[in-house]
Structures are given as structure tokens and as C-alpha cells.
Amino acid sequence: MPQTILETRNLVKRYNGFTAVDDLSFEVYEGEIFGLLGPNGAGKTTAIRTIMDIFKPDEGTITVLGEPPGVVRRRIGYLPEERGLYQDLKVLDVLVYLAQLKGTSRSTAREQSLIWLDKVELGDWANKKVQDLSRGMQQKLQFVASVVHDPQLLILDEPFQGLDPINVDLLKGLIRDLRSEGKTVMLSAHQMNLVEALCDRILLIDDGKGVLYGDLAEIKRRHAPGTVRLRTSDPLVELPGVIRVEQRDDTYTLTLEGVTAQDLLRELLERDISVGSFEVATAPLEDIFIAVVKERDDA
Amino acid sequence: MRRVLIVARHEYLVNVRRVGFIVMTLLVPLIGALGLFVAAFFGGQAASLLASTFTPEEGNIGVVDQMGAFTPLLSEYEERISLYLDEEQGRAAVREEKITTLLVIPEDYIETGKVIIISKEGGFGSAILEESDTLRAFFVDHLLRDEVDPALRQRLANPIEPVVVSLEQEGEPEGGPLSIILNMMVPYFLGMLLVMTIFVSSGYLLQGVAKEKTSRVIEILLSSVTARELLAGKVLGLGALGLTQISIWLASSVVLSGGSAGLLGISLPFMVRPQVLILGVVYYVLGFLVYAVLMGGVGALGTNQQESQQLAGIFSLMAAIPLMVSGFMFTNPNMTFVRVLSWFPLTAPTMMLLRMPMAEVPMVDVVGSIVMLIISIPIILWAGSKLFRMGLLMYGKRPSLRQIARALRQA
Numbered sequence: 001m002p003q004t005i006l007e008t009r010n011l012v013k014r015y016n017g018f019t020a021v022d023d024l025s026f027e028v029y030e031g032e033i034f035g036l037l038g039p040n041g042a043g044k045t046t047a048i049r050t051i052m053d054i055f056k057p058d059e060g061t062i063t064v065l066g067e068p069p070g071v072v073r074r075r076i077g078y079l080p081e082e083r084g085l086y087q088d089l090k091v092l093d094v095l096v097y098l099a100q101l102k103g104t105s106r107s108t109a110r111e112q113s114l115i116w117l118d119k120v121e122l123g124d125w126a127n128k129k130v131q132d133l134s135r136g137m138q139q140k141l142q143f144v145a146s147v148v149h150d151p152q153l154l155i156l157d158e159p160f161q162g163l164d165p166i167n168v169d170l171l172k173g174l175i176r177d178l179r180s181e182g183k184t185v186m187l188s189a190h191q192m193n194l195v196e197a198l199c200d201r202i203l204l205i206d207d208g209k210g211v212l213y214g215d216l217a218e219i220k221r222r223h224a225p226g227t228v229r230l231r232t233s234d235p236l237v238e239l240p241g242v243i244r245v246e247q248r249d250d251t252y253t254l255t256l257e258g259v260t261a262q263d264l265l266r267e268l269l270e271r272d273i274s275v276g277s278f279e280v281a282t283a284p285l286e287d288i289f290i291a292v293v294k295e296r297d298d299a
Numbered sequence: 300m301r302r303v304l305i306v307a308r309h310e311y312l313v314n315v316r317r318v319g320f321i322v323m324t325l326l327v328p329l330i331g332a333l334g335l336f337v338a339a340f341f342g343g344q345a346a347s348l349l350a351s352t353f354t355p356e357e358g359n360i361g362v363v364d365q366m367g368a369f370t371p372l373l374s375e376y377e378e379r380i381s382l383y384l385d386e387e388q389g390r391a392a393v394r395e396e397k398i399t400t401l402l403v404i405p406e407d408y409i410e411t412g413k414v415i416i417i418s419k420e421g422g423f424g425s426a427i428l429e430e431s432d433t434l435r436a437f438f439v440d441h442l443l444r445d446e447v448d449p450a451l452r453q454r455l456a457n458p459i460e461p462v463v464v465s466l467e468q469e470g471e472p473e474g475g476p477l478s479i480i481l482n483m484m485v486p487y488f489l490g491m492l493l494v495m496t497i498f499v500s501s502g503y504l505l506q507g508v509a510k511e512k513t514s515r516v517i518e519i520l521l522s523s524v525t526a527r528e529l530l531a532g533k534v535l536g537l538g539a540l541g542l543t544q545i546s547i548w549l550a551s552s553v554v555l556s557g558g559s560a561g562l563l564g565i566s567l568p569f570m571v572r573p574q575v576l577i578l579g580v581v582y583y584v585l586g587f588l589v590y591a592v593l594m595g596g597v598g599a600l601g602t603n604q605q606e607s608q609q610l611a612g613i614f615s616l617m618a619a620i621p622l623m624v625s626g627f628m629f630t631n632p633n634m635t636f637v638r639v640l641s642w643f644p645l646t647a648p649t650m651m652l653l654r655m656p657m658a659e660v661p662m663v664d665v666v667g668s669i670v671m672l673i674i675s676i677p678i679i680l681w682a683g684s685k686l687f688r689m690g691l692l693m694y695g696k697r698p699s700l701r702q703i704a705r706a707l708r709q710a
Contacts, residue, residue, distance in 0.1 A: 052522050078522040084515025100305050101523040145519065
């Protein structure tokens with residue numbers, strides 16, 4: 001059983017009668033990348049702010065690294081959604097100050113800041129003022145500010161917002177590196193494809209409520225609507241259990257009912273239909289999300 | 300505590316390098332220097348003008364002695380005063396500017412006391428002459444020269460040489476009028492200094508808080524330190540900054556005004572009653588802490604720097620209230636109104652600084668106000684950091700009173 005780093009139980013946060021987070025319970029395990037997903041306004045940032053002890057929850061409990069929120073600050077790194085750094089200070093000075101507040105010594109803070117600036121290709125900017133950096137650069141700098149004190153748990157609120165594809169890739173690589181070093185990362189995002197590529201486990205929020213929670217691969221398998229993608233040069237005859245066929249050039253998307261993909265493949269081989277490629281399709285997370293939300297709305 | 304010091308150090312170092320701070324700090328001494336330069340340039344002329352207006356030229360006085368008691372002149376007056384036989388001769392001497400003023404002493408002087416003073420322009424110079432000690436002595440000496448010995452004549456011309464002893468202030472009188480003035484001035488000066496420090500450093504505190512709020516750095520900071528640590532650090536750092544600025548201003552004023560003011564500054568603490576000085580420092584420190592903490596909390600409530608400054612202005616005004624009412628205090632330093640202001644933590648520091656030197660303040664007021672201040676500082680820090688925390692995360696809108704009350708309730 002992996003160790004629990006972060007746990008919330010029945011978390012509720014209301015503003016002026018509006019419930020931003022509604023009975024949210026989840027766990028984040030050590031060494032994983034955990035995704036907090038949901039459309040804008042779903043309550044992701046509010047949930048993160050209660051975990052960071054910036055807001056007090058109205059109900060429920062939170063345990064971070066074995067303590068209530070606000071007790072362990074040094075071993076947590078935080079990239080808030082509302083971005084900002086001291087614009088008129090030098091890049092290096094900002095990083096050193098923020099790391100010192102997290103309990104890092106001045107010399108270590110300096111050393112680590114320079115190492116991390118190199119990692120995000122900002123090594124030449126250490127002695128420039130923050131305001132001289134472009135938006136994307138400031139975004140990366142902000143990420144560095146959240147990791148420079150070597151935290152055990154990293155909480156990133158919309159880390160990919162405003163980054164170009166090249167820097168998105170860079171950041172994804174850095175987050176994966178952190179996981180392989182044994183760090184735990186929790187990130188929020190509304191771009192499902194990014195989360196799909198990065199996260200081990202997810203929690204999907206809608207209107208402040210958790211609607212999907214668990215291992216990402218497991219979720220996708222659970223929600224896969226028996227779809228198979230088949231490429232063949234032979235004409236496709238009617239097959240048992242296939243209720244729908246979509247064709248684009250020589251690729252067919254088959255929707256199955258009552259049979260498994262395994263059954264279908266056997267059938268194809270028996271009928272000696274040439275198989276160029278055969279793939280059990282999992283639904284994109286986005287489709288799952290839309291389906292789940294629709295289901296909730298109908299209910 | 301370590302993080303408080305890191306914040307304090309950061310705030311100090313960042314702000315001490317700001318162009319605004321450096322300009323502000325240098326501007327005051329520069330203006331002072333400019334003033335001195337102007338004064339030195341035009342000052343000589345102005346000084347001689349003043350001197351000629353207020354000091355009659357006593358060397359050139361003529362006397363027409365119709366009464367007869369002034370002839371011959373006593374030898375000690377011969378240098379400055381000359382006798383004329385009749386008024387015509389005297390008037391001619393005034394016209395020819397041999398003398399500036401002519402005194403005609405009529406025959407019936409003893410009965411009427413009338414003396415006719417004739418000068419070219421008349422006016423102020425001759426009016427002053429009437430009050431002059433020399434003239435008084437001149438009359439006493441001549442009228443009584445045969446009857447009274449010189450020592451008594453001198454006493455008659457100047458009968459009172461005052462030495463003031465106060466029974467309320469125990470012990471012997473300390474150093475005369477200068478010490479009394481210093482006893483009042485030093486605390487008044489400390490009071491002004493307190494108000495100034497509050498304005499200067501609360502200005503920086505507001506600026507810093509507003510900037511962190513608009514630049515959104517605040518959320519990162521609050522993920523590392525508590526609002527209370529952050530506020531305390533800012534208060535310490537910016538307090539040190541305000542003191543730096545005021546020290547530079549003071550030092551420059553000592554240098555500019557030359558040795559005399561410098562000497563005065565150094566000797567001040569010795570001349571003031573020690574209990575006034577010690578209590579003054581206590582009130583100064585407590586007062587600064589109360590206000591700085593308050594400013595930080597209030598400053599975070601505004602949506603922008605301007606709004607924060609307006610909110611903070613209300614409180615700055617409170618520190619200045621005692622300065623405004625100091626006029627009343629001269630007449631009655633222990634009146635109820637003054638005592639109420641002495642107990643209220645926001646006015647206590649300045650009030651007590653002003654009040655202590657004027658009269659023996661009842662011990663209960665001293666102890667009471669200090670206890671009130673010491674109790675209120677942690678309370679204001681606690682409430683201030685709540686407001687700070689709430690205000691900083693509310694972008695673009697000012698919290699309602701209900702929200703403020705709610706934030707204070709939440710532990």
C-alpha cells in the first residue's frame with residue numbers, strides 16, 4: 001500500500017452561500033503525479049487553497065504530510081493560479097528570498113536557484129529584473145520558485161497555463177523527473193490531454209463535487225465503450241456483435257456490443273480478413289468527462 | 300522568529316535601495332542646505348535691519364534739562380549722552396544727525412512725569428527708547444544722586460531679578476528656564492518624531508503590501524510564512540527603515556546647523572528629567588509598534604494603494620490628535636479629556652509624550668496607559684494579520700464589514 005501524502009475528507013468550502021467545494025474526499029500517494037481536473041470554476045483552485053491553508057474549510061478535514069494544513073510549509077512547494085513575482089527585483093534575489101522563507105540557507109538557495117534556472121533555460125537571466133522577462137519566462141520562473149527549496153510535495157495550480165508547446169514539453173519533462181526522484185506532484189489542469197499524458201491518478205471535479213476518482217488507466221478502461229479500431233484492405237462484411245461501423249479510408253471504427261475485442265479478433269482471423277492493425281480504443285478523458293457530466297445532469 | 304527576521308531583512312534591503320527612498324532621504328537635507336545657503340546670502344542684510352529696528356542707538360542721545368536735576372551729567376553717562384542748553388540747539392543737532400533722539404525734560408517733570416522725545420522720524424525707535432533699561436537707570440541715577448548710594452540706585456532701576464522655584468517639582472530647581480524649556484521640547488520633539496516615523500514607515504508598509512497584493516506574490520508568501528510572521532517582519536524591517544531615514548535627517552540637521560545644535564542634541568538627555576526620557580523612549584517604541592501593525596492590517600484591505608492610503612490616513616490622524624490639542628494641555632495637563640486620550644492605545648503614545656513634561660502625571664495614568672498598550676499590541680497584531688490575510692486575497696473588491704467580522708471570528 002503506497003503511503004498517503006495528502007488526504008482530504010468531506011471537504012466543504014462556501015462563499016456567500018455559493019458552495020465552491022462540496023464534500024470532496026481524496027488521497028494523494030507518495031511518488032505519484034496526481035491530477036485535479038475539471039472545467040474552469042469547478043473548484044480546483046479553492047480546494048488547493050484550503051490545502052495550502054490560505055482558506056479555512058467550512059467543513060471536513062485535511063491532512064498534509066501527516067499534519068493539518070499550515071503546519072508543514074517547508075516541505076511543500078506551491079505554484080498558485082494567481083501568478084506574480086516581485087517585478088522590480090532581480091530574478092536570483094527573488095528565488096533566494098522565497099527559498100529562504102522555506103527554511104533553505106542562503107548559500108544553498110543561491111546554488112539551487114542557479115541550477116534550476118539552467119534547467120528551465122533561464123540561466124542567463126539570473127541578474128536581470130523580473131519585469132524584463134517575457135510572460136512565458138516568468139511562468140517558468142514561477143515554477144522554479146515553487147521547487148527551488150527541494151519540497152517533498154509539489155502542488156501546481158494550472159502549471160501549463162500560458163505556456164507555448166515547447167515549454168509545455170519542457171515542464172512535463174521536469175515534472176516527470178521530479179516523480180522519478182521520488183517527489184509527489186499534485187497538479188490541476190483543465191486541458192485533459194496534458195493530464196492524460198502525465199498523471200497516474202486523477203480526481204475529476206465538476207461544480208465542486210468529485211465525479212471521477214482513481215487510477216487513470218483504470219478509469220479509462222472502465223469507461224471504454226467497447227470500441228475497436230481496425231485497418232484492413234479487405235471489404236468489411238457484417239460481423240456479429242458489431243452494432244456500428246464508421247469508415248475513413250481503410251480504417252474502421254467498430255462499436256461492439258455483447259462481444260469482447262478478443263472475440264472480434266478471433267472472428268476476423270477465422271474469416272481470413274487481413275488485419276493491418278487492430279487496436280482496442282480507450283476513450284479520451286475528455287469524452288469520459290463529458291459523458292460523466294451529462295449523466296449527472298440527466299440524473 | 301527566523302522567518303520574521305528574513306522578511307524584515309528583505310523588506311529593509313529592498314526598500315533602502317529604492318529610488319524613492321533615496322530621493323526622499325536626500326531631499327530633506329538638501330532643502331535644509333538650500334535654506335541655509337539662502338539665509339547666509341541674504342541673512343547679513345536682514346539681521347542688520349532687524350537689529351537697527353529693535354535696538355535704539357543709545358550713543359547719540361541729547362538731553363535738554365529744563366528741570367535742572369540732570370546738570371551736570373554723571374560721568375558714566377558722558378560718553379553716550381550730551382546736554383543741550385535749549386530745545387532749539389537740540390533740534391538742530393537732531394537735524395544735523397549729531398544725535399538721533401532728543402529728550403526734553405520739562406520743569407514740572409517731578410509732578411507730571413512727562414518727557415518729550417524728539418527724533419527725525421519718530422516712531423518705533425523712540426518708542427523702544429522709553430522702555431530702555433539704560434534710560435531708566437539714567438533717570439534714577441540723576442534724580443537720586445545725592446540721597447541714595449549707587450547700589451540701591453541700581454536696584455531701584457531694576458528691582459526684580461526673578462529666580463523661579465516650583466514647590467510641585469521636588470528638589471532644587473534644575474538649571475533654570477533652559478531646563479524647563481528642554482523638559483517640554485524634548486518630549487514634544489519625540490512626539491513629532493513618532494508621528495513622522497508613523498507616516499513615513501506606514502507609507503512604505505502600505506506601498507509594499509499593495510504591491511504584493513497587486514503583483515500576486517502574496518499567495519506564495521502565505522504558503523511559506525504565516526500572515527502574522529509576514530506582518531511582524533514587515534513592521535520590523537520598515538520600522539528600521541523609517542528610523543534610518545529619520546536618523547539621516549537628524550544627523551544632517553546637526554551637521555547643517557553646526558556645532559551648537561549638535562551639542563544641544565547630545566546634552567539633551569542629561570538636562571531632561573531622566574524619568575521623562577526613559578518613559579518617552581518606552582512610549583515611542585510601543586507607539587510605533589501599535590501603529591505599524593495596524594497599518595499593515597488596514598493597508599491590506601484597500602483594493603489599490605490609493606484606497607489603502609485613505610484608510611490608513613484615518614489612523615495616522617489619530618496619532619496627531621494629541622499634537623492638535625496640545626494647546627489645551629498647557630492650561631490643564633491633567634484634565635479628563637487628556638487623561639482619556641492617555642489611556643486610549645492609539646493616542647496614548649503621543650499624548651503621554653506631550654503630557655509628561657508639563658506636569659507630574661499621576662502614576663495610575665502612566666502604568667495604565669503602558670499596560671493598555673502592551674495588551675493591545677498582540678491583539679492588534681492578531682486582528683491585523685487576520686485582516687491582512689483576508690484583504691490580501693480579495694482582489695478587486697473591498698471587504699464588507701460583515702466579512703471583516705467573519706474573518707476575525709475564524710481562528
